[in-house]
Amino acid sequence: MDASARPPETVRRTDGTRVEPSDIGRREAAKRREILEVTWRLIAARGYHNTRVQDIAAACGTSTGTIHYYFPGKGAVLDAAMEYCFDQTGARQQAELSTIEDARERLVRVVEIQVQEEAESGQGAVWLQLWAQATLRPDVRDVNAEMYSRWEETVRRVLRRGWRQGVFRTDLDEEQTLGTLLALLDGLAMKATAGMMTRAAARDLAVAWLQREVFAAPPPRRARRPRS
Amino acid sequence: MDASARPPETVRRTDGTRVEPSDIGRREAAKRREILEVTWRLIAARGYHNTRVQDIAAACGTSTGTIHYYFPGKGAVLDAAMEYCFDQTGARQQAELSTIEDARERLVRVVEIQVQEEAESGQGAVWLQLWAQATLRPDVRDVNAEMYSRWEETVRRVLRRGWRQGVFRTDLDEEQTLGTLLALLDGLAMKATAGMMTRAAARDLAVAWLQREVFAAPPPRRARRPRS
């Protein structure tokens, strides 16, 4: 038996196509997910380039052969793991945000998710790794663009909701506000992740900005949300 | 003759001390600078982890032995090159900014330098590499903190000048404004570098923000500076 016969490809390949044979093994998909879960945490902790196949195998409690059995190569595991990381958090974010009624609270939550929680969980570190790669690799740039645009849409919807609810300033331009907010959050998240400021300071700065520049004049003042 | 006898150490070592024997060879210092100059450009183009000693040697038109003759190891070259890159640009920035009288123009120039020119020259890519490293390596984090604080001071001085000149809004808090501006610029610079938006769009967004939120009410309107 030639063990190099590979299970059907389910990873997004560099050409952007995505093959997902749903008829085959749940087991297999589960195993693959387990590997990706383990791998993105390794990337967060050690960095993309310092993550060895051996590390992944050890963290999964398996052998290097198994990793190669499920993925065509190391690069494929690492890239798929970064993507998996964002797919996961994207879904979680949207789910959580949708439970919050008030657009101001929801926007504050957006800040907390990106600037505090993602920095804490290591997802922020994975973003940073991804961006550093995107500078150099066009394929990563494309994947990143797609994933980022999902996040962008999430934030855009919160802004529109705020205007609909009449709790955001009406003299703001949507594109300007969205662009500024996203850049501000990216900058703060990056600094929090890279240890250039505390997560709490980053959060407070962003919330203060929202209150000054986005929330409509008489905000329901005082302690809307206990300082985490 | 044992060629492994090393020229006196002039690189900042990880313990933070900096030894600079000024009495010895100009030649030597020049050569070392040449290597660093070449190296940071390689880092910008290929990334920290994809830069081989062989690449550096080839780009210098020399042999790998020579690189090892001047530096204790590959890591030392790469780290010193990142630092060199920022030392250089820091000096250049300050020199250029100090020639601009009007604080508003000077602040716009700050934006253009960080968001357009550094992204274009590759220095932005080096920043991004550095930040990705800072997430993982405490020593890099320290070096980064020191270098970033110099940049921060530069921007802070521009803000103070604006208030002194009476051309910036007086209802702003210095720390808030500085922190927001820096995060915004970092975010935009990162996105421009990672190819998530054009440099021109990043520049315009930042300048628009300045005009809305920082510059005092009646700014000398219309075409202060031709769109690059």
Place this chain on the structure above:
DNA sequence: TCGTATTGACTGGACAGTCAGTCGATTCGA
């Protein structure tokens, strides 16, 4: 029993770092 999943020893390539030796310049001694 047959096919699938898993193992881990092995291979080959890449690359950092070493070191014996070359070469041109400079100093020194007669």
Place this chain on the structure above:
DNA sequence: TCGAATCGACTGACTGTCCAGTCAATACGA
């Protein structure tokens, strides 16, 4: 003034290490 001795910069072949990827053998599950 000239040859020999010395020196420091530089070279590039070589070595050892690390690691991704392979594959024959094996365990497992239906």
